[in-house]
Amino acid sequence: MAALDAHPPGTELLSLGPFRAVIPAAGQPGAWVTIVGGPVDRDETSHAIGGLCTVFKQRRAELEIEYNEALFPDMGGWLQAAGLTFAERNPLMACRPGRFKPFAAPDVTVRRLTTASEGADLQGFQTIRWTNGGDNEDAVPPAEELRKALVSLSSVYLLAWLDGERAGTGVSHSLRGAAEIVGVVTRADTRRRGIAATVTSDLVVRHFAEAGDFVFLDAANQEAARVYERLGFNRFGDNVVYRGHP
Numbered sequence: 001m002a003a004l005d006a007h008p009p010g011t012e013l014l015s016l017g018p019f020r021a022v023i024p025a026a027g028q029p030g031a032w033v034t035i036v037g038g039p040v041d042r043d044e045t046s047h048a049i050g051g052l053c054t055v056f057k058q059r060r061a062e063l064e065i066e067y068n069e070a071l072f073p074d075m076g077g078w079l080q081a082a083g084l085t086f087a088e089r090n091p092l093m094a095c096r097p098g099r100f101k102p103f104a105a106p107d108v109t110v111r112r113l114t115t116a117s118e119g120a121d122l123q124g125f126q127t128i129r130w131t132n133g134g135d136n137e138d139a140v141p142p143a144e145e146l147r148k149a150l151v152s153l154s155s156v157y158l159l160a161w162l163d164g165e166r167a168g169t170g171v172s173h174s175l176r177g178a179a180e181i182v183g184v185v186t187r188a189d190t191r192r193r194g195i196a197a198t199v200t201s202d203l204v205v206r207h208f209a210e211a212g213d214f215v216f217l218d219a220a221n222q223e224a225a226r227v228y229e230r231l232g233f234n235r236f237g238d239n240v241v242y243r244g245h246p
Contacts, residue, residue: 001036002176014055017048023059031056035067035075042078049082053244063244068092070237084244091225092237094216097208099232103201105194108168109161110202115150122146124166125159133168134188156206160186160195170199172207172215179207181217184224197227204231 007013007022011030014021018040022032033052049063056063065084067075076086113125122143130140150157154175160168167190171183181203186195204215218239219225225235 004034004036006175016051016055017044019048019052019065021052021055023055023061025059031059031061031064033063033065035065035072037071040072040075042074042081045075045078046082049079049084064241065243066239066241068237069240076240076242079242082244084242087241087243089241090218090220090239091222091235092216092218092239093225093228093233093235094214095204095228095231095233097213099234100204100208101230101232102205103194103197103231105198107162107193108195108198110158110199111161113146113150113157113159115147117147117150119143121159121166125157125169128166128187129169129171129183129185133185133191156203158199158202160199162190162193162195165190167193168195168199170196170203172203174207174210174212177212178214178216179203179212181215184217196224197231200228201231 004013004020004022008030011022011024014023018035018038019033020036022030024030052063063084064087065079069076069089080086113121123140126140126143126146128134130138132138146157149155154173156172158170159166160170162168166187168186169183170181172179172181181200184196184200200217207215217228217233219228
């Protein structure tokens with residue numbers, strides 16, 4: 001709820017039935033729809049999705065809804081009945097200071113990026129993160145977009161090095177003592193060398209050192225979940241995503 005209340009400037013926060021939606025200006029990325037809790041039924045869900053579809057069509061955006069399946073086990077069937085399509089399911093995991101087991105691979109170096117970082121490092125970060133380490137050919141946002149994001153005092157952007165080369169990324173966003181870890185990506189040809197675990201551990205250490213007491217993430221798959229388990233993360237559900245084309 002705190003993250004929703006702090007939605008980015010230029011976006012609109014809407015409440016439709018059980019859903020909360022952060023919606024940017026027409027044609028802009030960054031839309032986010034989730035469920036915030038409370039009793040939910042099929043009729044209310046169907047009616048709310050109709051409203052969401054209308055809004056997203058006006059904004060020329062694809063509707064994407066994410067939620068914790070452990071809290072809303074019936075929601076998937078209702079979303080499919082409303083015409084949305086299942087997209088992905090990722091383990092949700094969290095860690096408290098008492099369970100944390102820090103790890104650092106001996107050959108991995110981690111550096112925090114700042115607004116003064118070299119352009120080559122910023123572009124390297126963008127390339128690794130947004131191509132999933134080279135697995136896809138998605139468009140890579142320019143380095144200057146990252147430089148603007150680095151102004152935030154509540155976010156940490158890390159670039160990992162292996163054998164003198166840029167090899168991995170990781171990001172954390174903190175709010176009211178909690179931090180979400182995202183963008184933990186390893187370059188394809190350097191995987192299984194402890195980079196992801198080292199980057200994640202560094203992000204957690206930094207957050208707990210600043211009096212934070214809760215870190216969470218959604219793992220990309222079961223293999224990634226096992227890496228986080230070794231750091232002391234517990235699973236508390238699955239982040240499920242459904243998409244539609246209004």
